[in-house]
Amino acid sequence: MTERYADVIIDIAHEKVDRIFQYRIPETLSEAVRPGIQVHVPFGRGNQDKIGYVVDISDRTDYPVEKIKEVASVEDRGITVESRQIQIAYWLKSQYGSTTISALKTVLPVKQKLRQLEKKRVVRSLSAEQTKQAAWACEKKNQRARARVLTALQTEEELPYELITHKLNVTVATLQALERQGYLKIERKMCYRNPVRFSDQTESRPVLNDTQRHIIEAVLGAYRAGEPGVHLVHGVTGSGKTEVYLGIIEAMIAMGKQAIMLIPEIALTYQTLLRFYKRFGDRVSVMNSTLSAGEKYDQIERAKAGEIDVIIGPRSALFTPFKNLGVIVMDEEHENSYKSESAPKYHARETAVEIASLCGASVVLGSATPSLEAYYRALKGEYKLYEMRERPGQSMLPAVHTTDLREELRQGNRSIFSRKLRELMEDRLSRGEQTILFLNRRGYAGFVSCRSCGHVMKCPHCDVSLSEHKNGMLVCHYCGYQERKPMKCPSCASPYLLGFKAGTEQVEEVIHREFPKARVLRMDADTTRKKESYERILAAFADHGADILVGTQMIVKGHDFPAVTLVGVLAADLSLNRNDYRAGERTFQLLTQAAGRAGRGDKPGEVVIQTYQPEHYSVVYAARQDYRGFYGEEIAYRALLGYPPVEHMLAVLIVSRVQEDGEMLGKEMTAIVKKEMGGDSALRVVGPAEASIGKLADFYRHTFYLRHGDYQVLVKAKDRLEAFCRERALKSQTVQFDFDPMNTY
16 A cells, blocks of 8 residues: 655644644554644654644655654544644645645744733722822822822722823832732733724614615525525625625624625725724724734734634635634625735635635625626526615616717827816816726736727737737737737827826826816825825725825725715726736726716716727626626637636746746646646647746746636646656746636736
């Protein structure tokens, strides 16, 4: 029988995650030992009995076989929170490809324990009269600091330690002396750093409509029936999805369960957290990258101790170690930021489903523009689908105007604002209403288009836009096709064949020039670098501290500003023409989400979409807020070309010091796949080719793609390629795997 070995962490303490020990698995325990299980192992020179956690199993070892000790026994305490975290890490490693250490550090992100905070108070030990006498005695001895403390304690039985040391100017030595004399006691209580800082606020709860109540009851009913499942809530912008989430979570808490609320951007944390805090008080906390190491550690400890019921944050919050998880809610589930950019390149949606299955929890996905993956699975019956087609109360979807920038140019308007948008901005300023201007910057350098007719330079083989390189060549990063950039537009012969150059700062300057009385706030990567800059800008705009908010994608996702009655989308085409098969979907989502920021209060809203391609189906359906129409057209395109979600895709990125080494490794790896899996006619291999950014920080990048309808076939291919890389013992090259990538390489 082939020997099998267990990779074991002896101590789960986060600072020791990077040390793994190998043990032989005896035949008697071969069925019982698996990733996540706690085991007893002999450890150290004295072979002390220690409890460890199995993180991986293999049939090979890097150590002399005769020196490897055996697993002694399996711990029979059942699945702990730590065991479940190990299981999740192992699943990430096997499903997405990475090292064991990378997977563990993803699930256990805090590396070391920091000194816990202490909260101290001073409590008097004597009666009020005795304390008065003691204070008088101290005065007689000219011990004025001691007298001040005792005088303060005459009327209050206890006082905050900081009040005495700071406000009464009393030293620590003085308090210790009074404690030794028996006049008072200094009591210490360990406390956690809480990143939630709101003044007490009460919530006025809206009355739920029939659709909201139906969804809440259906999700909870399935959970109580032992069929938690995955639920997709497709609701138009402003339809009240957050109230549905709150209702489900509130019921889960009443059953003694805990909840994870995922949001796509740090920028959404402030408004979301405020709503949850009003409902659940300090039983809510937040997890995101702006927290200090101490704050992050304390939230993990609070979750383990059961001191919080709800954690809110981006994808990393998914790994919060709750003992009684009841539901994972994933708002704006279509967002790209739910996909990790570093190994393991997991997607929060699939990972949430896996975690929920381990915990017996429900998953609720919500979006006004669901990802094609989620909607595809809902239509196949894998997810339960709910529709919210109207906004509650008197609020109506905004009126949308699409302006053709080609026509604006022909009529002599070279401003970044179309005549329609300028007219509506002037109207809003005169009425004291607010405007959001969204600059769709993503992917702006990825394509070349004609400013006269809107023609985009595309690959004749892949139907994606060509990317402009510095050498004047236009390149397709899917098949490698190249052509030299023409001097004139091949469609209309115009010389205006170029990229988009405007940024948020330039837009702000134009506003100040053309609307000098307008108060402007700008929200982009430059203005949100500091820890609380998101909250400060959003709060200022919500308090009507500005008339116009200018920004990139972060301003159009989930925010609710009742006074905003106009949204302008500048250059809608920029994401549309990105060198990516998801470009149409992303554009539709961005335009629909942007339009949804208008008219969320009592006043009707309007939206102006400025585009060079008003006839493109993404723009047409976004203007109509017609998701089903868009989905029907886009899924047909994906099926025709074999793209996700109809088929699955595995991108393999090779990074090397020497360009020729990367090229050769790519050819060797694709040859292995074709040789060993070539009998599967449904498996398609594309490449290898140079990546879209061929050289980065003096490293060369090459890529190839595998496509198949069965995800597990691609996992097997990944496993075989990982084994090949181990056999080759790569030193000057690294290989990364990305399943159903959100961005092309």
